[in-house]
Amino acid sequence: MSSHKDNEIKGSILFLEKEKAYREILALILERKPKTAKELASIKREICKKYSLDDFPRNSEILEVAAEEERKEILYILVKKPSRTLSGVAVVAVMTEPRPCPHGKCTMCPGGPEENSPQSYTGFEPAAMRGRMYNYDPFDQVKARIQQLDSIGHNTSKIDLIIMGGTFPASPLEYQESFIKGCLDGVIDQKTNTINESIQLAESSKKRCIGITVETRPDTCSLENLKQSLNWGVTRVEVGVQIANDGVYNRINRGHTVKDVTHAFKWLRDLGLKVTAHVMVGLPGIDWKEELNDFKLLMKDPRFIPDELKIYPLMLMENTKLFEEYKEGKYEPLTFDETVKRVAEYKLNTLPSIRIKRVLRDIPAPRIFAGPKKSDLREYAQRHIESLGKKCQCIRCREVGHQQIKGIYPSEKDIELIHREYDASDGKEIFISYEDTSQDIILGFLRLRHPSQDIVIDEVKENPFSIIRELHVYGAVVGVGEQSDMRVNWQHRGYGTKLIDEAIELSKSNGSELLLVTSGIGVREYYAKRGFDKLLPYMARKI
Template sequence: MASAEPRKKPAPGAAAWSPSPGVLRGGGARPRHRGDRLRHGGALAARRGRRPERAQVRGVPQVRPRPRPKLVEMIAAVPRPTAPPSSPPPRQAVRTASGIAVVAVMSKPHRCPHIATTGNICVYCPGGPDSDFEYSTQSYTGYEPTSMRAIRARYNPYVQARSRIDQLKRLGHSVDKVEFILMGGTFMSLPADYRDYFIRNLHDALSGHTSANVEEAVSYSEHSAIKCIGMTIETRPDYCLGPHLRQMLSYGCTRLEIGVQSTYEDVARDTNRGHTVAAVADCFCLAKDAGFKVVAHMMPDLPNVGFERDMESFREFFESPAFRADGLKIYPTLVIRGTGLYELWKLAGSFLCYQAYSTFHRPRVTIGLNVPSSSVTSVLQVQKLPTGTPGRYCRKNSIIGATMDACVQSPEGYPYALVTSGVEKGNLRELALARMEDLGLKCRDVRTREAGIQDIHHKIKPEEVELVRREYAANEGWETFLSYEDTRQDILVGLLRLRKCGRNVTCPELVGRCSIVRELHVYGTAVPVHGREADKLQHQGYGTLLMEEAERIARREHRSTKLAVISGVGTRHYYRKLGYELEGPYMVKCLV
């Protein structure tokens, strides 16, 4: 074996030579991959008189090739000066058509709070730690889009919020205005320290600051570039009392989604709801007097409830002043394995229903893609029910073919392999609207008429937009619904909900002669906070005009001495420009 060549010393005065990063002392280029290093190390050892198998290769670092960057990463790396002047239209434009980017997050799995009092959960409810879907939150299966994002993030609120915002941004949506929806069961039944941790991280996800408590997080979120314009919390009537409302106000919550399911006491008892219908009416009253927007969850086709009785329930919901919520979500009942309703369904005949559960009856009349005719008919009847003033103020957020998922609005959103019986499509609203069009009927609720949805098909002329006023009694108070509308095309541009506070005020800031603005919303495609586009409706002055009219009504007709606004954390600066100051959780302006 040839001996290694002796190394020569550098000449006096010459700098000592050191190998460059890409060159080895033994000659040749430095190998880049681990396999090449092993082979090169063996050859180098042979040249130095050692056996190749004894070469010391443990210290050779492992070098892994960098994965190919994603397309969105390459687009993000393009320098600003060379970026295209106009961004392409966003995918799924309807997600920000209402002027905001909705970000749904989920709390950790926990047991239903009324198990302690009733001994069990609702008969139709899947999910939760004690169910067949123990990795999911209460009333979810874990296969919904929001559930899967939460599971991937290990239910970390910061990761859930940040990843969803980044995803919407990559899809071309404006994320300057964000509304959080807290899903995953009754949030207010969780321990207080966990609730504070969850809310703190949501606000920190917008501001980028690491806060020590909720107050600090809200303060930084108020000045962040991404504004939290609202927060929605899912709750139950028994967790919507005075102390709960005060706590939710401190979080920056502006909207409540309350499970009603039915307006019949016997149905609430038979389905093991754990509360009465009277409690629903009471919590609606308390929530509205605190300024919250109220969205009700209703569930047709429950056991022992027929079609006519369901329609009567919805009719009472719209016409009775004890209910009349600001929004409605309809969840047709589904039979899912592991629920109490599944055990009843297996008995096949233990209760009556209108062609929804039992597969042993005669074949169902279907419309198109295996959608029960009765389900579409019931949704159609609900859509056409509110033709007067009560219907114009209500926003039917979702009509969903899933038991308890407020985000599912497409067939792929809910895993129908888990559905034993019931509605087999998630686009019931679309099917019902198509049926109404065939029958020459028209839906007149807020969502159907809002400008962001209608702008896809119709162009609004500013000279045809005018102020419209509607009034109605609801929940022991008087409501004024102001809106700017294109009355010729029946398109809603913006709305304001003004309430003369009743006798059930629990917040000290609202005691006395006070009126409250519960909602101010200008529709249309989302526009950045400091931006303005001539062909968009946001930031054109409609909101200011609505507030001026609300102040006039509160001062002259309500005889109120001050006007309060339940404001999202990120919109407080807007109201400061109009002369409002922060008083507790509200923005307040003196009218005298």
């Protein structure tokens, strides 16, 4: 008993000593303002030596002893992976329970219920492992991820929720509703009785869900499913396009056609949803010249032209049909150098209105038998592009937050309003943006659609309308109602309102009487302050 008491006392003394040491580290950070990780490590080492601490303190532990005002001053050096919130939102990815794809399995596809992982995932990706840790419970996954981001210094007041796990819209409707409700409950940190109650509370909660993304296949993008998803707050759909080639689809047992892709894109756009295309590099059954031409088709053909891309070079994994073909000599994976050059060509052919969200799947290298294993593939491709004296024009490469990391800041005098118009899915798209044209930096943008004649939105059948599919102003996250740092942040400085005003004028000139917005649940209040009313699942304004 005495020994136990002694251990408790020793533990308390050690805790107090550590807390005192962490406060001293904090004081030195505030005083010396270290600019590099090396300078920060030097401060930690100095205090650890003074207090004879065996463990090097984590950044999250320093943040825990900081007062709110101190925290704001030290985040610049203590936030790990600042790119996670540089685009203006905190991304929270959650994983659905393992389910099979309705069509079966593509030849390169890993995972599935028989391997205790969602199909197309190995089960060892960070999000998949978190899902398994919390028994795929959406509430627990969301809450844990938010707490993790908070602990390493990220602002989580604006949350972009990504529902991963394959073909979510093919799940039973009851499961979809329950899962999204659980996610929203995690954001508002409160368990509710119905999804409508969750949505209502999420509109004005402390943390706001600014968007919900689901993954699916082109052939499950039915109008009925998509409309239901909109009612639950979904704002973006990631579509597994892979390549626009029916021959390759047959070769890999994809189970859908190019026509399914074009139908999906049209319905998604006309409903006002954002469209992310997953494309794969190095698929079997096609040579490089034809593959690149098919990618250029995605960029130029009005039936396609996505808003965003995820570029996934093929990774060969054991326990797949393609692995058996490889052993039989019927498939040869790309080398890393070949992959770098192909990804670079994809980037060079990407339009300035498209954002490349990801390059490479988040799969641990030991799980990959052949194919690209280096997680910094994007950087290799970028260096290859620079060696050619060229530049990627995608949104991400031009975002103000990513430029500021390099010490490049926009100049107010060079900021211009830019219009890029193009035909897409039998309608007209206008990409409106504020850009520093001298340095090619994008501060924010709006996607306006004048839809096709095939009206799919029942709520506005009698009114000519246009629809804002996306509004985004870049910069590190600024909390709801907070003011931005004028040098490094471009949110909450009026650019969003100016972009909306421009969309109103363009819609009027197109003959529209109504302007709709596909608004994230947590952004409805923002639009209400700008003259929009609820016409659920949209916000609407007469013009």
